[in-house]
Each structure stands twice: as C-alpha cells, then as structure tokens.
Amino acid sequence: MRLFNLIKKTPATTASLLLLISGVSFANPIGEVREASGVNSILRDKETIQTETIELYDQAQTAKGRMLIEFLDKAELQLKEHSLVLIDEIYYDPNPNLSKMSLKMAMGTARFASGKLGLVNNANISIQTPTATIAVRGTDFTTTIDELGRSLVILLPDDKGDPSGVIEVSNAAGTVTLDQAYAATMVTTTDSPPTSSTVITGITPALIDNMFIVNPPAEVKQRIEEELKDEQNEDQGLLDIDFLEFTELEEDELAEDELDEFSELDIDELDVEFLLDFLAIVDSGDLFDTLGEFDIKGARRGLNDESQFNVFLRDGNLVLYRNVNGLIEIEFAAGGSFTLDTTTPGYQGIITGNDGEDIMVIINQN
Secondary structure: OEEEEEEOOEOOEOOEEEEEEOOEEEOOOOEEEEEEEEEEEEEEOOEEEOOOEEOOOOEEEEEEEEEEEEEOOOOEEEEOOOOEEEEEEEEOOOOHHHOEEEEEEEEEEEEEEOOOOOOOOHHHEEEEOOOOEEEEOOOEEEEEEOOOOOEEEEEOEOOOOOEOOOEEEEEOOEEEEEOOOOEEEEEOOOOOOOOOOEEOOOOOHHHOOOHHHHOOOHHHHHHHHHHHHHHHHHOOOOOOOOOOOOOOOOOOHHHHHHHOOOOHHHOOOOOOOOOOOHHHOOOOOOOEEEEOOEEEEOOOOEEOOOOOOEEEEEOOEEEEEEEOOOEEEEEEOOOOOEEEEEEEOOEEEEEEEOOOOOEEEEEEOO
8 A cells, every 4th residue: 555645634624545555546636626717627547527626646738728726725726728737746744844745837827826824835845847847935926838848937926016935946957046026037948057037027917828938028038148148258159059049150150141040039929921912922942041951942041921931940950930820840850851842821832951852741721
C-alpha cells in the first residue's frame, strides 16, 4: 500500500485519503471548478470529462473558454483561453511545513494565487513551466506559455497596489527574483537564464493574455535586447544564438544591411492581410535570400507581404510561420533541402530551400 495524498481533519478541511491499492485508485476531491465559461474540460485517466470536482493528476484544459479552480486551501488557479495545466502533486498535513503543492503549467495563460488558509507553507509551493520553475513566497502572479515552452512570468499587485509577494523564477541557467508589482521575466529555453526583472507599465491583470507571448510587452522586449547586447560585448562580438531575438551572424555585412534582423519577437499577429487580391499577387519565385545554411527562393527574411509567411532562424534551423485563417509553422533542419507549395484563399506560391529536392511539403487551405 502506497500513500499518495493525506488530508487530515483540520478546522478548515475535511478528511481526505488517496490510496493506490493493487492498481486501483480511490480519490477524494482536492478542489473544485468554481467558475467556467465557453469550451473547457478536465482530462482524467485519459478521458475528457465535464466535472465540478478536481482530483490529483487531473489536467485542466480550455479551448475557447475559461476556468477558475479553487483548491481546499483556497488557492486559486485561473485559466484563460487555450491553456493546459496538470495538477501534479498536492497534499495537506496538519503541519503546513509538511504540506506540498506542485502544478505544471504547459500552455496558455494562467493566474495563480496562493491559499489564504495557511495550510501549505509557501516554501513548499512550486509551479513548473516547460522552461522554468517558479518558487512561490505568498503571492499572486500570471504565467503565459507558448507552444515552444517560452514562459513570461508577471508578479501582480495586491488590493493596495503593492507587490502581492515574492516569487523566484529559475532554471539550470540562473534565477531571477520578482518583488515589484508587475515585475516580469521571460524564460526562452532551459539553457538560457531568465531575463532580469523589469516592471511593465500600463497594464492590469485583465489585460494579460496569450497575446503577450506573441507580442511581448515593450519593457520585456527591450530587456531581452539589452541583455543580448551585453552578452555580445562580453564575448567580444561572438553572440550566442537566441532564437527569440537574433539569428546567426554569418551573412556578409552588405547582405545583413539589406535583410535586417528578424526573429519570433518581431512577428506581429495583427499585421496580416486577410483579404489579399489574388490576381494582384506578384510572382515571388525570383526572390532570393541567404539565411545561415539556407539559400531561399520565393521568400525573404522577415514578414513576406505576398505569402504572409514570417521567415527566421531558430537555433540554426529555418522556420516559416504563418497565422492567417489557421496557424502554419514549419521548421527545417539546418542545411536541409525542401520545397514548400502553399495554396490559400489569398496566396499561392512555392518557396524552396537550397536545391529543394529532399523534402516536399504541400499545404492547401482551400
């Protein structure tokens, strides 16, 4: 018999025991769905269910909907659209120092506020994202995560406008402490440290959503640029590649002046042409660009007005990203040879990399 979760009776909770006996689980709720709107569900034992109760190892997910979960210690987890969170490990003990809470935020935008009943020592609360671990010291914060695992963490204020607490955001590369209202950090990969704390102005908690990962706040973007420049100076001009902001500096100076620098941070999801005149689209077959190990025909670095593809390098690989009437993101390994044939209601054209013979990709959105 293995004890997974034990909640002994206290003035604030009822007895709850989760046991695993001979492969059969017996679970009592550890929380409830207090509010829900739109499309959302709970994934439990590989089955999608509609329920108002939360159990250990549940996955809370939203599509075009929102959800508010309240745990037994009154901790709150709010999910915005297109979010996914795993209830990884939660148990309560009469001694708060022995209690523990661990959540894994996988995608989307979520807001977490620690419990008001004091059933869990804040030092024992841990929130994980694909690229970082968030240590909670009694606080209210949001985290926004995209499909690549990039994590934007923002500390929220309390009712008086003061910092709601302190959180530490860390991974194998470093740790950053957020202790000011609307202080933020972004973590791009597990191997790159969180950006230093920077305060975002002109926002409220209601304005924080998934658009922040597509188009980060100006303060965060500026901090990323500053720290990458500092790193470049320290390395005497040898810049470590970071797919968020810079691409490889292998092009000659004249070509670099023409192409300009472009990365995922420069993608503006609102800057798209939904009603292009199909007959007015120019033949882009003569366009030629060199990105790292790729000779590209039919596209150039950055946003291509004809195709609406954003073209950039990520860790030396070539990425083509388009979000018009549906998301398209294709990544080709460094030095690869490919042909991309795209037909959409507003664009038809071919983009090739190198000799274009190894990989053939056909996209038809009609």
